[in-house]
Amino acid sequence: MVGDWKTDGTTAPKEMILITQSVKELKLLMSDYVGIVRNNERLHRAMKRLDLLYTETEALYQKTIVSPQLCELRNMITVAYLIVKCAEFRHESRGLHFNTDYPGKQEMIQNIVL
Amino acid sequence: MQTDFLVIGSGIAGLTYALKVAEACPDKKVTVLTKTQSDETNTKYAQGGIAGVMDFDKDSFDKHIEDTLIAGDGLCNRHVVEIVVKEGVERIEEIIEWGANFDKEKDGDFKLGKEGGHSESRILHHKDVTGREMERALLEAISRKKNIDLMHHCFVLDIITQHHLGYLITKATPDVECYGVYVLNLQTNKTEKILSKITMLASGGNGQVYRSTTNPAIATGDGVAMVYRAKGRIENMEFIQFHPTALYEPGIRGHNFLITEAVRGDGGILRNQAGEAFMERYDERKDLAPRDIVARAIDNEMKIAGTENVFLDCRHFSKEKFTEHFPNIYEKCLSIGIDITKHMIPVTPAAHYSCGGIKTDEHGRTSIKNLYAAGECASTGLHGANRLASNSLLEAMVFAHRAYIDAVAKLKRLKTLPSGELWWETGKQMAPPHPKK
Numbered sequence: 001m002v003g004d005w006k007t008d009g010t011t012a013p014k015e016m017i018l019i020t021q022s023v024k025e026l027k028l029l030m031s032d033y034v035g036i037v038r039n040n041e042r043l044h045r046a047m048k049r050l051d052l053l054y055t056e057t058e059a060l061y062q063k064t065i066v067s068p069q070l071c072e073l074r075n076m077i078t079v080a081y082l083i084v085k086c087a088e089f090r091h092e093s094r095g096l097h098f099n100t101d102y103p104g105k106q107e108m109i110q111n112i113v114l
Numbered sequence: 115m116q117t118d119f120l121v122i123g124s125g126i127a128g129l130t131y132a133l134k135v136a137e138a139c140p141d142k143k144v145t146v147l148t149k150t151q152s153d154e155t156n157t158k159y160a161q162g163g164i165a166g167v168m169d170f171d172k173d174s175f176d177k178h179i180e181d182t183l184i185a186g187d188g189l190c191n192r193h194v195v196e197i198v199v200k201e202g203v204e205r206i207e208e209i210i211e212w213g214a215n216f217d218k219e220k221d222g223d224f225k226l227g228k229e230g231g232h233s234e235s236r237i238l239h240h241k242d243v244t245g246r247e248m249e250r251a252l253l254e255a256i257s258r259k260k261n262i263d264l265m266h267h268c269f270v271l272d273i274i275t276q277h278h279l280g281y282l283i284t285k286a287t288p289d290v291e292c293y294g295v296y297v298l299n300l301q302t303n304k305t306e307k308i309l310s311k312i313t314m315l316a317s318g319g320n321g322q323v324y325r326s327t328t329n330p331a332i333a334t335g336d337g338v339a340m341v342y343r344a345k346g347r348i349e350n351m352e353f354i355q356f357h358p359t360a361l362y363e364p365g366i367r368g369h370n371f372l373i374t375e376a377v378r379g380d381g382g383i384l385r386n387q388a389g390e391a392f393m394e395r396y397d398e399r400k401d402l403a404p405r406d407i408v409a410r411a412i413d414n415e416m417k418i419a420g421t422e423n424v425f426l427d428c429r430h431f432s433k434e435k436f437t438e439h440f441p442n443i444y445e446k447c448l449s450i451g452i453d454i455t456k457h458m459i460p461v462t463p464a465a466h467y468s469c470g471g472i473k474t475d476e477h478g479r480t481s482i483k484n485l486y487a488a489g490e491c492a493s494t495g496l497h498g499a500n501r502l503a504s505n506s507l508l509e510a511m512v513f514a515h516r517a518y519i520d521a522v523a524k525l526k527r528l529k530t531l532p533s534g535e536l537w538w539e540t541g542k543q544m545a546p547p548h549p550k551k
């Protein structure tokens with residue numbers, strides 16, 4: 001059968017602030033850089049910051065007992081990454097995606113799949 | 115624990131699917147997991163209503179299809195749009211049979227609302243709390259089904275695949291299979307595994323990724339992240355719909371209060387930090403310009419000034435007129451110290467709906483075997499690059515139904531769950547996939 005969830009070597013998080021501060025940072029960077037109007041510079045900056053949040057959060061995840069707060073943070077970082085990555089791949093402005101570096105529409109219709 | 119049909123999410127998509135499989139297979143066990151209270155879902159907060167062609171004298175399938183395609187800006191899958199529009203009517207009839215009430219005219223016909231982007235009146239609604247009514251009806255229908263076990267406060271951590279049996283799974287691995295989920299039971303604080311031959315992911319949206327959102331605190335995109343970790347396909351995540359004017363309240367957890375666009379319709383004026391009525395610089399229709407233009411103008415003003423909000427000025431309204439039309443907005447503002455006759459209302463765009471998500475086919479199947487997805491977490495091809503208002507509840511029901519038909523047929527064919535020696539004693543210890551790979 002499938003193995004049980006393993007908790008060996010993990011402890012409860014000592015400080016919630018490690019999680020809540022990262023959630024705040026994530027929300028701010030997404031709203032400020034990946035909101036309604038986007039451009040390449042903002043997307044690039046968002047990705048750099050997400051990378052740091054990702055590295056810190058994975059390290060925390062490996063050594064602490066899982067909690068919904070930590071898992072949600074981890075999931076939100078992944079989702080933010082996917083939003084930015086898809087936005088970077090789309091070299092046009094279409095529908096809800098508006099990038100001032102590519103204000104027009106491309107002729108080729110393209111779904112971005114990651 | 116083992117179950118026959120596992121469902122993650124108790125919103126409209128998850129509950130519709132659960133009811134249908136439970137009805138079709140009375141001897142099978144259906145387990146529904148939800149991470150907080152059973153009714154805490156995006157579904158509960160839907161206000162406007164659900165779109166469906168009801169009045170065939172004035173309206174037609176073709177018009178609804180055309181409206182959806184125009185909103186989607188060239189990116190909709192036409193075949194899927196046709197499926198949702200045509201099958202949607204039957205699904206609406208079903209939820210009415212299950213007990214949902216929609217507002218009616220005196221003569222017994224449904225009151226049909228009209229929303230932005232719709233060429234005809236076709237929005238069924240229950241006052242301005244349609245989602246709450248649908249959620250209530252579904253939960254009641256669920257409670258009458260003996261073979262459905264609704265487990266609340268069960269936080270799903272990850273879906274179980276061959277990865278958890280010790281195999282190396284990459285994006286290129288064909289035939290990744292889902293065997294169930296690991297879940298953190300918040301009542302016992304224990305991590306359990308729930309095995310199931312067939313799993314449905316109906317985990318909703320991801321508005322919480324943004325500072326301001328209309329989505330409740332549960333909307334953290336867990337399902338999309340889990341499928342991505344399991345090497346499933348995710349599509350078109352860049353298309354996030356924003357509501358241009360939500361009440362700006364720094365630091366709140368959960369959702370921002372919506373200031374309906376009707377306030378601008380009645381004469382509310384948008385102003386920037388300097389007090390300038392900026393909309394006249396963007397469009398000759400000023401504050402009544404289309405939603406996209408207003409949203410971009412607000413965004414631009416905030417970016418230029420480096421601030422987190424602009425203002426909606428209603429100081430010129432008489433208190434009587436404002437409280438008559440917008441009693442809830444008046445009360446809400448007052449509760450945070452804003453008297454709209456004296457102060458401007460701080461507003462900010464709020465993340466509202468995620469058009470993309472887990473890529474599914476026309477039967478709700480994901481790229482991972484025996485794993486379905488429906489509702490806001492799925493990307494079916496209906497919305498394309500922008501969602502037509504009130505199409506999302508419809509989409510959730512249509513694809514819950516299609517997945518149910520496929521899943522019931524599949525269950526008969528499926529072998530038993532894998533068992534054997536090769537079990538990796540881990541859930542968590544496996545290296546998590548780096549998002550860069």
Ligand SMILES: Cc1cc2nc3c(=O)[nH]c(=O)nc-3n(C[C@H](O)[C@H](O)[C@H](O)COP(=O)(O)OP(=O)(O)OC[C@H]3O[C@@H](n4cnc5c(N)ncnc54)[C@H](O)[C@@H]3O)c2cc1C
Nearest residue numbers: 123124125126127149155156157162163270318489490507
């Ligand atoms: C304010 C507002 C107004 C809206 N108005 C309309 C409208 O008028 N018309 C329209 O068509 N649409 C509207 N929408 C959109 C619509 O409400 C949603 O798209 C739809 O309800 C999504 O339903 P769902 O079943 O996919 O997900 P949800 O209803 O969000 O349900 C998600 C479920 O998944 C569960 N879940 C998530 N993660 C986990 C996890 N890790 N473990 C366990 N359980 C989990 C949650 O607990 C929840 O039960 C509106 C949305 C909002 C926020």
